[in-house]
Amino acid sequence: MTTVWDWDYAWEVLPILAEAAVITLQVTVIGFALALLLGLVFALGRMMGPKWLRYGVTAVVEFVRSTPLLIQIFFLYYVLPDFGIAMDAMLTGVLALGLHYGAYCAEVYRAGLENVSKGQWEASIALNLTPWTTFKDVILPQAIPPIVPALGNYLVALFKETPLLSAIAVLELMQTAKILGSESFQYTEPITLVGLFFLVFSLISAYLIRRVELRLNRRRGVQRS
Amino acid sequence: MNNKAAVILVASVVSFTLGLVAATFSDMSEFVPELLRGLLITLQVTAGGAVVAVTAALIAALGKMYGPTPVRWLAMTYIEAFRGTSALVQLFWLFYVLPHFGITLEPMTVGIVALGLNIGAYGAEVVRGAIGSVPKGQWEAGVALNMSRMQLLRDVILPQAFVAMIPPWGNLFIELLKATALVSLITLSDLAFKAQQINQNTLRTVEIFTVVLLAYLAISLVITMGMRALERRAAKGLRRGRVA
Numbered sequence: 001m002t003t004v005w006d007w008d009y010a011w012e013v014l015p016i017l018a019e020a021a022v023i024t025l026q027v028t029v030i031g032f033a034l035a036l037l038l039g040l041v042f043a044l045g046r047m048m049g050p051k052w053l054r055y056g057v058t059a060v061v062e063f064v065r066s067t068p069l070l071i072q073i074f075f076l077y078y079v080l081p082d083f084g085i086a087m088d089a090m091l092t093g094v095l096a097l098g099l100h101y102g103a104y105c106a107e108v109y110r111a112g113l114e115n116v117s118k119g120q121w122e123a124s125i126a127l128n129l130t131p132w133t134t135f136k137d138v139i140l141p142q143a144i145p146p147i148v149p150a151l152g153n154y155l156v157a158l159f160k161e162t163p164l165l166s167a168i169a170v171l172e173l174m175q176t177a178k179i180l181g182s183e184s185f186q187y188t189e190p191i192t193l194v195g196l197f198f199l200v201f202s203l204i205s206a207y208l209i210r211r212v213e214l215r216l217n218r219r220r221g222v223q224r225s
Numbered sequence: 226m227n228n229k230a231a232v233i234l235v236a237s238v239v240s241f242t243l244g245l246v247a248a249t250f251s252d253m254s255e256f257v258p259e260l261l262r263g264l265l266i267t268l269q270v271t272a273g274g275a276v277v278a279v280t281a282a283l284i285a286a287l288g289k290m291y292g293p294t295p296v297r298w299l300a301m302t303y304i305e306a307f308r309g310t311s312a313l314v315q316l317f318w319l320f321y322v323l324p325h326f327g328i329t330l331e332p333m334t335v336g337i338v339a340l341g342l343n344i345g346a347y348g349a350e351v352v353r354g355a356i357g358s359v360p361k362g363q364w365e366a367g368v369a370l371n372m373s374r375m376q377l378l379r380d381v382i383l384p385q386a387f388v389a390m391i392p393p394w395g396n397l398f399i400e401l402l403k404a405t406a407l408v409s410l411i412t413l414s415d416l417a418f419k420a421q422q423i424n425q426n427t428l429r430t431v432e433i434f435t436v437v438l439l440a441y442l443a444i445s446l447v448i449t450m451g452m453r454a455l456e457r458r459a460a461k462g463l464r465r466g467r468v469a
Contacts, residue, residue: 004326066399066445067438068406071417075438078430163313167410174313187321195314202309 010189013180017193020176027094027172028159034098035158036151039105047110057106064103070164072096077168093165101158105151112147113139145216152209156202163194173197237443244436256423256433263419264440270336270405270415271444275398277341282348290353291374300349307346312404315339320411336408344401351393355386388459395452399445406441416440 045057064072073096080087087095116139124134166175177194181187281303288300307315316339323330330338359382367377409418420437424430 063438063442066403067441068403068417070406070409071420071434071438071441074417074421074424075430075434078424079434082430160311161313163311164407166313174311174317178317181321187317188325191314191318191322195310195318198311198314199306199309203305206309 004188006186006189009184009186010193013177013190014193016180017173017176017190017197020171020173021197023090023170024159024162024172027090027097027162027165027170028155031094031097031162032101032155032158034094035101035105035154038098038102039109042102042106043109043113046106047113061103061106064100069096069100069161070167072100073164073168089165089168089170093162093168093170097158097161097165100161101154104154104157108147108150108154109143111150112143115146116142145219148216149209149213152205152212156205156209159205160198160202237439237446241436241439241443244432244439247432256419256427259419259423260416260436260440263414263416266333266408266413266415267402267405267417268444270333270340270408270413271398271402273333273337274341274344274401274405277337278344278348278397278401279394281342281345282352285345285349286352286356287378289349290356291378303342304346304349307343308350312340312343313407313410315343316407316411332408332411332413335411336405336413340401340404340407343404344397347400348394348397351390351397352386354393355389356382358389359385384462388456391452391456391459395449398448398452402441402445402448 042057042061045053046061047054049057073093076096076099077089077092080092120138120142121134124138129138162172163174165172166178169175173194177187177190180190285300285303288296289304292300316335319330319335319339320332323335363381363385364377367381372381405415406417409415409421412418414422416437420433424433427433
């Protein structure tokens with residue numbers, strides 16, 4: 001450990017970290033798909049369900065949003081086997097991420113759905129559409145586009161929280177970097193590379209989200225005029 | 226006003242207390258002091274992190290908005306670097322990499338500094354937005370009164386921006402509280418660490434994690450209520466001075 005930054009070592013660990021990055025991206029994509037689905041279910045339960053369901057979903061969403069993800073991960077990891085559901089660490093992690101961000105997405109969906117004017121529902125009733133058709137073909141297509149940027153921000157947030165899965169030994173980037181560091185006693189290179197990886201991906205996705213936002217604004221502007 | 230929040234607060238505090246009481250009188254009583262010690266660490270990191278976050282956010286936002294070019298670049302680099310990477314990566318970086326450069330910090334300091342800087346980077350954008358939301362006429366009036374830029378910022382703009390900042394800061398403080406669970410991974414024995422430790426000793430997973438999750442919920446509800454009270458007071462002060 002004489003040099004501050006060891007290029008040879010950095011090159012050596014890069015392919016290993018690249019492999020781990022694939023796991024990180026997998027967890028991100030599957031976790032977010034789950035979050036999108038759960039978020040919609042939560043939002044619908046909270047907006048349209050019977051009273052008891054409304055209160056129940058609200059309580060769950062608020063609870064999930066105001067407690068730490070790390071403890072939720074531990075909770076699922078240690079508690080689910082007690083109920084005879086044995087899953088591997090990665091699946092547990094995906095489930096925890098999906099649940100946590102599902103609670104956040106629920107609020108986004110709710111905002112999107114509430115912004116669709118009531119007249120759209122009334123018009124659909126007048127056209128004799130079933131509630132399901134109305135929802136699927138009239139309401140949802142209007143509710144989703146404006147909330148895409150907000151959902152995108154949560155995708156990036158979820159991506160940045162995947163390192164928490166290292167706490168239950170999922171071999172994603174952070175865990176791999178820690179193992180590499182503990183083998184060589186050189187933590188600088190792996191951890192810095194992981195940081196750079198996150199930085200690059202976040203900046204790229206922030207740029208993409210901004211572009212989508214601009215394009216959506218333009219399109220909606222055209223419709224209105 | 227927020228009857229619902231009050232109900233939730235009471236409910237969570239009651240359930241948390243019930244959990245503690247149940248734990249006290251069951252065979253788990255020996256772990257209660259442990260949990261409380263963990264709670265203290267969590268509160269310390271949250272409070273320390275909040276101070277660091279607000280300070281860093283103010284400096285970074287003002288630097289980015291009004292600083293000379295090098296300061297502006299520095300502020301932007303700080304904001305992008307801390308917003309663009311994971312809190313856990315930042316924590317590990319300060320914990321494992323800094324000693325390599327000859328700087329060894331206590332885990333407690335690492336936790337407070339890393340999480341504070343992380344939340345501060347998000348807070349900088351909040352501060353910037355709030356300052357931007359103050360009507361332009363306020364600046365012009367200040368100039369007309371021959372105030373210096375510093376005076377204007379300190380006595381006219383920031384007090385008004387402060388009100389707009391409070392709700393988003395409430396959310397950030399809750400994010401901070403939740404992020405403090407990460408310090409358990411750098412050997413600091415906070416609430417999350419104690420929960421895991423006790424769980425390994427007793428295997429009473431459901432009870433322990435439920436009590437701990439409720440504790441976090443209770444703290445975050447207290448933060449929410451506190452920030453709302455602060456907002457009401459600040460808004461009152463603002464109205465009093467306003468014409469029309």
